[in-house]
Amino acid sequence: MGLSDSADTRLSQEGAATVAADDPAMAADDRSGVLVAPLQTIMNWARGHSMWPMTFGTACCAIEMMTVGSPRYDTDRFGIFFRNSPRQADCMIVAGTISLKMAPRMKLLYEQMAEPKYVIAMGACAISGGPFMHGYNVVNGVDQIMPVDIYIPGCPPRPEALINGLLTLMKRNAAGELSAAQRYRLETEGHL
Numbered sequence: 001m002g003l004s005d006s007a008d009t010r011l012s013q014e015g016a017a018t019v020a021a022d023d024p025a026m027a028a029d030d031r032s033g034v035l036v037a038p039l040q041t042i043m044n045w046a047r048g049h050s051m052w053p054m055t056f057g058t059a060c061c062a063i064e065m066m067t068v069g070s071p072r073y074d075t076d077r078f079g080i081f082f083r084n085s086p087r088q089a090d091c092m093i094v095a096g097t098i099s100l101k102m103a104p105r106m107k108l109l110y111e112q113m114a115e116p117k118y119v120i121a122m123g124a125c126a127i128s129g130g131p132f133m134h135g136y137n138v139v140n141g142v143d144q145i146m147p148v149d150i151y152i153p154g155c156p157p158r159p160e161a162l163i164n165g166l167l168t169l170m171k172r173n174a175a176g177e178l179s180a181a182q183r184y185r186l187e188t189e190g191h192l
């Protein structure tokens with residue numbers, strides 16, 4: 001059974017008012033439930049409430065990352081859905097040791113993602129090579145291959161730490177901050 005027209009209108013008015021209260025750049029018309037805002041503000045709001053991470057798990061940290069996808073942590077409530085396709089994902093989570101042999105494959109997947117895209121380095125190995133940093137075949141941090149937005153320390157970090165990292169990234173997006181890749185590009189072009 002559908003909602004009556006008046007209940008529908010009341011819900012849309014309340015929804016618009018709630019969204020407008022979250023962001024001063026948006027204005028809600030109390031009678032019609034219409035939301036007026038610059039397109040960029042609406043885009044930032046949407047990006048701040050949705051994140052589709054692609055997983056790149058290679059070692060033990062990946063187990064903690066998989067746990068985040070379980071019902072116990074229920075990341076759907078934040079708008080976070082794992083989407084293991086670079087064409088649709090907007091964030092890559094690198095969890096585990098990266099060897100020199102894996103690095104070109106990781107970079108290829110990163111380059112297949114659409115802009116704006118983000119990278120999370122989860123755990124000591126992804127940040128710096130961790131316990132294996134002196135290995136002849138180990139990349140000493142994924143930021144040597146691609147720009148990293150969020151570093152999550154630990155060996156391994158707990159699932160809560162990864163959720164905190166994802167929420168921090170979403171808050172930055174809602175505030176309209178540039179991604180690490182965008183900042184890097186502007187810096188190398190001399191605009192920052």
Ligand code: SF4
Nearest residue numbers: 060061124125155156
């Ligand atoms: S940081 Fe520790 S737990 Fe994570 S992949 Fe490296 S060795 Fe494993």
